[in-house]
Amino acid sequence: MTRSIVQGDAVMRFRDRVAVVTGAGSGIGKSTARLLAGQGAIVAVNDLDPAAARAVVAIITGEGGQALAIAGDAADEAFVDDAVAEVMGLCGRLDILVNNAGISVSSPAEDFEAWDRVIRTNLYSQFFWSRAVGKAAMIPTQRGAIVNVASMAGLAAVPNQIGYVVSKHGVVGLTRSLAVEWGRYGIRVNCVCPGITATEMTTGPTGMEPERLKARVGRVPLSRMGTVQEQAETIAFLASDEASYLSGVILNSDGGQLALHSGVMM
Numbered sequence: 001m002t003r004s005i006v007q008g009d010a011v012m013r014f015r016d017r018v019a020v021v022t023g024a025g026s027g028i029g030k031s032t033a034r035l036l037a038g039q040g041a042i043v044a045v046n047d048l049d050p051a052a053a054r055a056v057v058a059i060i061t062g063e064g065g066q067a068l069a070i071a072g073d074a075a076d077e078a079f080v081d082d083a084v085a086e087v088m089g090l091c092g093r094l095d096i097l098v099n100n101a102g103i104s105v106s107s108p109a110e111d112f113e114a115w116d117r118v119i120r121t122n123l124y125s126q127f128f129w130s131r132a133v134g135k136a137a138m139i140p141t142q143r144g145a146i147v148n149v150a151s152m153a154g155l156a157a158v159p160n161q162i163g164y165v166v167s168k169h170g171v172v173g174l175t176r177s178l179a180v181e182w183g184r185y186g187i188r189v190n191c192v193c194p195g196i197t198a199t200e201m202t203t204g205p206t207g208m209e210p211e212r213l214k215a216r217v218g219r220v221p222l223s224r225m226g227t228v229q230e231q232a233e234t235i236a237f238l239a240s241d242e243a244s245y246l247s248g249v250i251l252n253s254d255g256g257q258l259a260l261h262s263g264v265m266m
């Protein structure tokens with residue numbers, strides 16, 4: 001079943017595959033788009049920021065890969081349906097969906113506006129893309145791999161981030177529900193829960209306060225942040241045929257942090 005093909009030094013695990021990566025203009029999504037394209041996939045690069053999406057397409061083509069930009073709001077139902085139709089029209093197939101777009105907002109539990117915005121962006125987007133890709137491409141062909149990006153906040157609470165925590169718990173539930181419901185179509189649905197990873201969301205100007213970041217990293221058993229490359233490798237593994245019997249898996253990629261339930265440091 002595994003059909004990795006080695007071309008030069010690169011393993012072309014995704015040759016002849018078409019993938020969509022949402023929120024791929026930056027961070028984990030960008031790294032995932034480059035990795036999938038570097039291993040043979042044609043990658044549709046979605047981002048809210050059109051310039052960022054185009055820049056990632058330029059990087060991928062400069063690296064010898066194939067990509068197209070599909071800029072727009074990943075949580076806009078009509079846009080998502082149109083974007084999937086566009087990819088299907090251009091490429092004729094869609095094998096891999098990486099639901100990565102997400103935002104993090106710190107706000108008290110009483111703030112409905114923040115709750116609504118974060119849940120719409122992080123959770124509704126994953127439902128809309130999964131439904132559109134499932135209906136247009138994966139259910140008819142009876143195959144496909146969906147990888148949803150959640151967070152450690154999908155498995156445990158984080159203070160002052162109720163919308164983020166609830167949205168990511170929802171992503172875990174969405175993953176399990178789709179894995180159960182779409183298994184009969186040969187569609188695998190899995191989820192990655194990244195721990196603290198160096199991206200705009202954490203180390204960027206609008207990211208975490210340095211003191212808070214230091215404290216968070218201090219609680220990681222591997223004593224460092226994850227890299228976008230490490231998260232991309234985990235996502236790509238779940239999207240690949242090497243994971244052909246994995247579905248409904250919630251995979252922590254967190255340097256051991258969730259193993260530390262006691263809260264006691266060494």
Ligand SMILES: NC(=O)c1ccc[n+]([C@@H]2O[C@H](COP(=O)([O-])OP(=O)(O)OC[C@H]3O[C@@H](n4cnc5c(N)ncnc54)[C@H](O)[C@@H]3O)[C@@H](O)[C@H]2O)c1
Nearest residue numbers: 023025026027028047048073074102151196197199200201
């Ligand atoms: N960085 C971390 O430590 C960390 C930890 C756990 C989970 N995550 C998750 O990983 C995913 C990627 O995060 P990142 O750290 O790479 O963030 P990032 O901010 O570097 O990148 C997110 C990208 O998503 C895009 N985006 C935001 N809203 C969008 C929308 N509505 N439609 C389309 N694109 C949109 C942004 O423009 C940006 O390019 C998110 O789902 C996040 O919750 C990140």
